Amino acid sequence: MKHFPHLFSSARLGKVELKNRIIFGPHGTTLGHDGKVTDELVAYHEARARGGAGLTILESATVHKTYAYPKQFIYLGSDDCIAGISKLVKACHQHNCKVFGQLFHAGRAVRISTDGSQSVAWAPSEIPDERYRIVPRVMPNAMIYEIIEAYAEAALRLQKAGCDGVEVLAGMGYLVSQFMNPLSNKRDDEFGGSFENRLRFLAEILCRIRAKVGAEFVIGVRVSGDELDGLGLDAAAMLRICKALDEKPLVDYFNVIASSSATPFGWIRVFPPMEVEPLYAAPFAKEIKKNVGKPVILGGRINQPHEAESIIAEEVADFCAMVRPFIADPEFAIKAETGHSEDIRACVACNQACVGHRLAHFPISCIQHPESGRETIYGELIQAEYTKKVMVVGAGPAGMKAAIVAANRGHIVEIFEKSAQLGGSVLLAQQLPGREEFGGVASNLAHELQNTTATVHLNQEVTVQSINEFAADVVIFASGSVPRKAELDLDEKTDIVYAHDVLKYNAKTANSVVIADWRCDWIGLGVAEKLALEGCRVRLAVNGLVAGEQIQSIVRDAWIAKLNQLGVDIIPFARLFGSVEKTVFFQHTTSNEAIVLEGVDTLVVAHGYTSNTHLQDAMDGDKVETISIGDCIQPRSVEEAVLEGLKAGVSV
Ligand SMILES: Cc1cc2nc3c(=O)[nH]c(=O)nc-3n(C[C@H](O)[C@H](O)[C@H](O)COP(=O)(O)O)c2cc1C
Ligand code: SF4
Structure with missing residues (x-):
């Protein structure tokens, strides 16, 4: 039986035949160097080509020096780029995966820089947007023609490198869309005014590209x-x-998403977190498809093969572009095609290690699959030379990943969990409002663990004695963390509960609640949302610049939008100082001035976590080889836990 017959049927994009309808969509990886493709980027794309994608569209690459690019971006403005791209194309072609490039200029949307100093932003008119808040310099007419030519030259370089096609990034509020938009284009030359004039920049780019690259x-x-x-x-x-x-x-095709870089609302939808509904751009693609003759690609939160299958079957679009699903699981396509969809490690749209790394200018990866972006190191699992007996203590994300990797390398692995369920801290994280999807991290790891030879023991508390009796060659501690109870000088008449207890045990709070959020991570935001949804009046006092300061900015901003809708007051720079009955005192962390919050029925304290090290401490001096990973070294996030699990599994 053929699985997902529509998805796995071949089709043409222009003159090129793709083996299926699955496209690894365009995305910046920060895996380049000095404007060029690196071996890491080649290995990254080859892994997805091997994993069954019919086409990969490379990351947005800069075409002209008027958009200053950081070194890790790809620069197509000189022939130096050709050799690296050519290597990447050959690697993908070996797996019958076609390769297109993407051409990019940000226009006014410039914050990044090559050396830390602010570069000049050029745009059609002197009109700023809401995210970058830069009054751009107006492009002279001659510069516009120079940039058009640069797009065409860049396309030619892609062709010389062996690419099968090219697309122009004409959406998301970047330069091309700034020309098309009457709100950002007030020019009175041939590039402004009428609809035709505003479209001229893109139309000229496309004509010049065609003239350079020919009909095929x-x-x-x-x-x-x-x-x-x-x-x-x-x-x-x-x-x-x-x-x-x-x-x-x-053009030969339209690649449709729905988002913009110009406002926080639009930007959230460039990298849609789990708060944005799956297939959110489908209605727009469907409408465009109804009205054009060329094929349409749909992207954005297509997470499962059955969703992709219905998009094609119901003629919403002709192809599906998936980015994070392939970052989380390079074998997404091949698993679907061969009837192993249940083994797909579904992306949970947390944006942590992919978007988070990209926006911080680090190579992208995935919290669930840290091998991503690190294919040159972890791409191939090497079998262990000697089989060892490995005991893993704790079945949270760190312990499960370590057990999976060690077992897959041929070790005899037993993993012990004191609770009744696999998942550790993820089980709590998924209880935050709107974060159910995050639970996928635990269920995906649990599923992978099940597919190994590792033995799982639930409801088993490990002791020093049981470790000694087990006589392992290596013990991996992944015992996690416990809530931190900071020493606070608070009035005993003030009603106080801990955030962890509100989440885990539904600890009771009264009506008017103040949350003292010291860490500024998911917990403060989540408890604030939960209590506001339950009808409390919530004030969230954060010991930082902004609520959620520690978490990925897209996720944070989407969450702040929800708190704003719920009427939660956010008080920044607030250090918890003390309380007298229903009055809670904070200090402003920049001035030490008092912030007095009155009428507080319940104070909820969110003061982070502390490592659970009691077993390691008790084992001190014992001869058995031990490795500690994840929160039991220091409480951080799932990303570090799974990465350290991988490293431990590879090292034993
Ligand atoms: C790390 C990252 C970088 C991205 N960079 C680009 C880009 O260079 N060009 C582009 O058109 N879209 C870019 N996008 C948007 C994606 O192409 C895609 O529309 C978005 O990730 C939603 O699809 P998904 O849910 O399949 O990930 C990027 C997305 C991510 C996650
Ligand atoms: S880090 Fe999160 S959003 Fe990014 S690919 Fe992995 S699971 Fe998906």
């Missing part, structure tokens, strides 16, 4: 079906643009 090479556009933010192009404007491009005809 595929040319597409990536558009935002709607920029969704009131400042950008809406669905009607975008549809008109797509129809015009289709009629000429200037």
